[in-house]
Amino acid sequence: MIRPVLQLPHHVLGTPCAPVGELDDVVRALGRDLLDTMRAASHSVGVAAPQIGISRRAFCVDVTGHRKARSCHGEVVLFDPVVLEASSPEIAREGCMSVPDLTGDVARPTALVVQGLGMDGEVHTYEVDAFEARAFQHELDHLDGLLFLDRVVADDRVFRRRVYR
Amino acid sequence: MPHVAVTAFGADRPGIVAAVTGVLMGHGGNLEDTAMTQLGGHFAMMLIVEVPDSESADALERALVADVGSQGLTVAVRPIVEAEAGDAEGSAWAVSLYGADRPGIVHRVATTLAEHRGNIVDLSTRVVGRDASPAYVLLLEVLLPASADAAALDEELRALAVELGVDIHLRPDDADVL
Numbered sequence: 001m002i003r004p005v006l007q008l009p010h011h012v013l014g015t016p017c018a019p020v021g022e023l024d025d026v027v028r029a030l031g032r033d034l035l036d037t038m039r040a041a042s043h044s045v046g047v048a049a050p051q052i053g054i055s056r057r058a059f060c061v062d063v064t065g066h067r068k069a070r071s072c073h074g075e076v077v078l079f080d081p082v083v084l085e086a087s088s089p090e091i092a093r094e095g096c097m098s099v100p101d102l103t104g105d106v107a108r109p110t111a112l113v114v115q116g117l118g119m120d121g122e123v124h125t126y127e128v129d130a131f132e133a134r135a136f137q138h139e140l141d142h143l144d145g146l147l148f149l150d151r152v153v154a155d156d157r158v159f160r161r162r163v164y165r
Numbered sequence: 166m167p168h169v170a171v172t173a174f175g176a177d178r179p180g181i182v183a184a185v186t187g188v189l190m191g192h193g194g195n196l197e198d199t200a201m202t203q204l205g206g207h208f209a210m211m212l213i214v215e216v217p218d219s220e221s222a223d224a225l226e227r228a229l230v231a232d233v234g235s236q237g238l239t240v241a242v243r244p245i246v247e248a249e250a251g252d253a254e255g256s257a258w259a260v261s262l263y264g265a266d267r268p269g270i271v272h273r274v275a276t277t278l279a280e281h282r283g284n285i286v287d288l289s290t291r292v293v294g295r296d297a298s299p300a301y302v303l304l305l306e307v308l309l310p311a312s313a314d315a316a317a318l319d320e321e322l323r324a325l326a327v328e329l330g331v332d333i334h335l336r337p338d339d340a341d342v343l
Contacts, residue, residue, distance in 0.1 A: 043342055068341065093340035103340035131341070138343040148343075156202070159287070159306065161340065 001033050002040040003052035005097045008147075010053075013098055016145040017055045020079040023121040027058070031077040031119050034060040038075075044097060046135045048142030051098050057081065059139035063132045070130035078124070081116030081140060087129075094138060094148050095161055104148050105157035108137045166215050168197070169222045170245050171229070175238035177208040185210060185240075188232045192225055193217040202289075213245070255310045257338040258283075260322070264331025266292055266301040274303065274333070277325055281318045283307040301331070306338060 006013060020027050030049060038047045038060050046061040060077045063069040086109035095103040111129040114136055118124040128136050141151065152158055173185055182201060189196065189212075199212040216225065226242035234240060262274060271290060278285060288305040309315060319335045326333040 045341070046343055066341075093338065095340045095342040097342060103342075134341075135343055156289070159338075159340070161342075 002036045003033050005037065005041065005047070005051050006053055007098050007100055010098075012050050012053055012055055013142070013147060014145045015050065015055055017050055017057045017143045020056050020058055020117070023079065023117060023119075027056070027079060028119060030054055030056065030058055031060070031079070034058060034077060035075060038062060041097060045131075046139045047097075048139045050142050050145070057143045059142065061132065061135045061139055063135055066131050068131035071128045071132045073126055073128070073132065076126065077119050078114065078116035078126075079118075081114050081136075081143070083112055083114055083137075083140065084125070085113040087111040091153055092134065093159070094134065096138070096148055098142075099147055099149060101161050102149070103159050103161050104152040105154075106148050106151045107153050108134050108151075110134075112136065114140075166217060167220075168245050168247065169194075169214050169216055169220075169225060170243050171210070171212040171214055171225075171240070173210040173229070173233070173238050173240045174207060175236070177203055177206060178236075181208050181233075181236075181238065182210070184233045184236070185212075185229065185238070188229050189214055189225075192220055192228060194220070194225070255308055255313065256315070258307050258309055258315065258335055259338040260303070260305045260307060260333065260335050262301070262303040262326075262331055262333045264301060264326075264329065266299040267329065270301055270329060270331065271303060273325060273329065274305075274322070277318070277321050278307050281309065281313050281321075283309050283313065283318070 033052060034047050034049065037052055038044050045063050045066060046059060048059040049056045058079045062075045063072055064074055088109065089107040090110045091105050091107045093103050093105050110133055112133050113125060113127050115123060115125045194214040194216050197213045197215055201210040222242045222244045226240060229240040275285060284307065286306050286308055291302045293300050293302060322333045322335050
């Protein structure tokens with residue numbers, strides 16, 4: 001089911017999420033809602049559970065067709081994801097569906113290894129880089145109650161979003 | 166409710182923001198977009214403030230001058246006409262420049278951008294290493310209309326860089342919404 005994407009100043013966006021633990025029907029429905037919501041927002045490359053009001057550690061990502069993507073695993077749903085390895089960071093500008101009007105410069109590792117439970121309940125490990133790595137980390141931050149605003153490299157590196165690409 | 170533009174400038178010291186915003190709050194003001202920063206050892210504030218209908222820019226300026234004027238702050242309050250921001254058509258670009266300081270750098274770069282109908286929406290400069298040979302750093306954001314020729318602008322900025330003896334880089338400022 002497509003869920004409304006919450007925006008600032010909703011407090012769930014600033015709240016660390018609880019682990020999912022075991023996969024049950026409720027959790028699998030959350031995974032489907034994340035995918036439905038991401039697909040419905042044509043410019044979206046990922047949605048984290050707190051963005052649809054569920055404070056659990058789950059997100060989905062799909063960077064298919066993005067011009068900055070190198071690795072691409074298609075639609076990925078992960079529950080209780082953990083970062084196993086991360087490379088040195090690089091600065092790029094990002095925005096967020098939950099933060100209208102603003103973008104900011106954020107330094108993030110350009111490659112990482114992430115492990116979590118998939119929709120099938122099995123442990124999956126993803127090696128991601130470039131834009132897919134950035135998308136994973138942006139969603140991972142949501143699970144810790146962090147927005148890009150918490151990560152900008154300096155307080156004057158936040159900008160009005162001017163052009164919607 | 167109407168909006169006013171408040172500017173304040175003075176020697177930097179602790180408590181300036183608290184003092185100015187205290188007066189504004191006391192007059193029912195609500196801060197919206199603001200930029201406040203240190204410039205050359207001074208503190209500069211620019212604030213867009215929503216104020217009650219009953220509040221006039223002149224009265225607010227008198228109140229600010231009475232409260233913080235004696236502390237070395239120069240304050241001005243002006244009414245502003247409501248402007249609808251609206252999404253700009255075109256593309257956002259960043260220009261970075263660095264090199265030996267000399268008069269006219271900002272003017273020459275801004276003139277080149279204006280000739281391409283570029284609209285500068287953010288600009289900051291810093292003089293670094295003030296001793297024998299100070300360096301100049303300029304960072305700006307510019308919106309180019311869809312009809313602008315970014316490649317031609319890039320070429321002109323490169324030529325300007327050679328003429329001024331500085332480094333200039335133009336790059337697309339594209340943010341990804343995640």
